[in-house]
Amino acid sequence: MPILDAVLLFLAGFLSGAVNAVAGGGTFITFGAMTLAGLPPIVANATSSVTQFPGYITSTLAYWHDIKHFWRGALLLSLISALGALSGALILLGLDNPSFRALVPWLLLAATALFAAGPWLKPAPKPEHEAAVGSLIGSLAQFATAVYGGFFGAGMGVMMLATLGLTQSGDYHRLNALKNMLAVVIAAVAILVFVSGGVIAWLQAIIMIPGGALGGYAGVWIARRVPQNAVRGFVIAVGLFLAFYYFDKG
Known part of the structure; x- marks a missing residue:
């Protein structure tokens, strides 16, 4: 690997960890850096x-x-998330790079x-209730989200x-905790399929993960x-740049 590509990937990992710690959206940076380094889009x-994944766990x-x-x-939402992530990841592997x-x-x-x-989509606080599994509609919504997460993320x-x-019921922090728990399930299943x-x-992942850890710390x-x-x-801006980059390459 050229040294400049390694530096780009490490810095992308660092920026990804930092922006995830502050506002989220680090996936745009890691995906974009690997694309610019010449990796096929599926890879x-x-x-x-x-x-x-380490950030989801922490x-x-x-x-x-x-x-x-x-x-x-x-647990039911976790199972639904696993099935959705499996479906999304398998759909991705069924496609070719073009x-x-x-x-x-x-x-x-x-x-x-x-x-x-995102700021307008945050749930209103409901501190008197605890997070619950919820309705059939909630299960279907989570399945659809997990399919998307397994496919793209x-x-x-x-x-x-x-x-x-x-x-679901619950205040913001309980819902965010549930979201993080389900994100671990979705990512773990997708990664197993991708592996x-x-x-x-x-090699690229190993270079980026330490950068992400340092970026998460620096995010504070x-x-x-x-x-x-x-x-x-x-x-x-990164997301829009990448979108128009792919439109131009297409």
Whole structure:
């Protein structure tokens, strides 16, 4: 691997970890960096899932106090999420790179719009209730979100928080904890499928993961000095750049 590509990937991992800690949206950066480094879009997408996975775990552990009160009730949603992620990942592996490349700019535009709308999609606080499994509609919404997460993943957290807010009970922190728990399930299943399909670029992932860890730590420093709206604007700009890059390449 050229040294410049290695530096690009490490810095992308660092930026991804930092923006995830402040505003979310790090997937845009990891996916974009691997694309610019020459990886095929399916491989870049699958490898990005690996690089984001440690962050999902640490975010879940940070909410462990909340999760231990409702995890048994969330097992059904976890199973639904696993089935949805399996479906989405298998759909991805069923495509060839040219077919997926044609979808990527539209997926990026949709994910960028979703991310931009994120502040308005946060659920209203309902502190008197605990998170529950919810209705059939909630289960179907979670399945659809998990299919998307297994297939592409960018913007999945915003989408899931929005659907959980509409279909589940609980205050914001409980819903966010549930979202993080289900994101771990979705990512784990998708990664297992991608590994079995041989579409993970392990060298690139190994370079980016330490950068992501350092970026997550630095995100605390950034959050105290850079307005969240500025970070969100940066992520939206990256998403739009990547979308138009793929439109141009198409």
